Amino acid sequence: QQQVKQSPQSLIVQKGGISIINCAYENTAFDYFPWYQQFPGKGPALLIAIRPDVSEKKEGRFTISFNKSAKQFSLHIMDSQPGDSATYFCAARPGFGNEKLTFGTGTRLTIIP
Amino acid sequence: DTGVSQDPRHKITKRGQNVTFRCDPISEHNRLYWYRQTLGQGPEFLTYFQNEAQLEKSRLLSDRFSAERPKGSFSTLEIQRTEQGDSAMYLCASSSSWTQYFGPGTRLTVL
Numbered sequence: 001q002q003q004v005k006q007s008p009q010s011l012i013v014q015k016g017g018i019s020i021i022n023c024a025y026e027n028t029a030f031d032y033f034p035w036y037q038q039f040p041g042k043g044p045a046l047l048i049a050i051r052p053d054v055s056e057k058k059e060g061r062f063t064i065s066f067n068k069s070a071k072q073f074s075l076h077i078m079d080s081q082p083g084d085s086a087t088y089f090c091a092a093r094p095g096f097g098n099e100k101l102t103f104g105t106g107t108r109l110t111i112i113p
Numbered sequence: 114d115t116g117v118s119q120d121p122r123h124k125i126t127k128r129g130q131n132v133t134f135r136c137d138p139i140s141e142h143n144r145l146y147w148y149r150q151t152l153g154q155g156p157e158f159l160t161y162f163q164n165e166a167q168l169e170k171s172r173l174l175s176d177r178f179s180a181e182r183p184k185g186s187f188s189t190l191e192i193q194r195t196e197q198g199d200s201a202m203y204l205c206a207s208s209s210s211w212t213q214y215f216g217p218g219t220r221l222t223v224l
Contacts, residue, residue, distance in 0.1 A: 006155075034213075036215075041217075041220075042218075043117075043204055043215035044156065044204070044215045046212055046213075046214065049211065089156075091155070099144060099161050099168075100158040100161065100171075101146075101158060103156050103157070105154060105155055106153070106154070
């Protein structure tokens with residue numbers, strides 16, 4: 001059973017535009033929602049993460065929006081740059097005592113000049 | 114802080130052979146995780162250690178797979194009698210709180 005659904009599968013955005021990736025979850029026990037960026041041949045690197053006690057978190061050009069009632073969260077990349085071209089994964093995990101991260105299927109983002 | 118390291122980075126083996134991977138976590142991180150990632154998919158949880166204790170194992174971890182963290186520092190993941198379906202990227206991560214930091218992975222190809 002896929003517990004974190006991610007869309008779109010791929011995304012092409014013009015340089016300077018806004019990239020938006022969406023995720024939805026089913027497990028109401030999830031308590032921590034990170035986004036990871038992965039380049040080919042590399043391990044995932046943490047971009048930004050949010051807990052459900054806030055509806056938005058911003059770090060530089062990256063913003064997470066979180067809707068607890070809808071069980072949805074999204075990543076916004078402002079002023080997208082060619083160096084942002086990578087695969088992005090949303091993930092979720094319950095609180096302490098259950099350490100397993102459940103990942104979405106990934107979004108391949110391409111930023112074109 | 115040198116990050117999570119994994120060795121080897123690539124492993125090619127023949128079906129039926131045994132392979133062992135090593136993970137060195139960020140120093141002083143007491144939690145260590147193994148994930149498997151196949152092409153076009155997100156990482157899937159395999160197992161988790163807190164210090165030297167293995168606290169959770171996924172049902173993906175068949176009896177051909179074994180993981181150890183003998184002194185609560187580095188960890189090894191062994192796959193016995195490898196099958197073609199074991200071909201994947203094996204990722205290790207470590208943490209001391211909420212954030213899991215991933216290593217570069219070991220890409221396994223089973224011929």
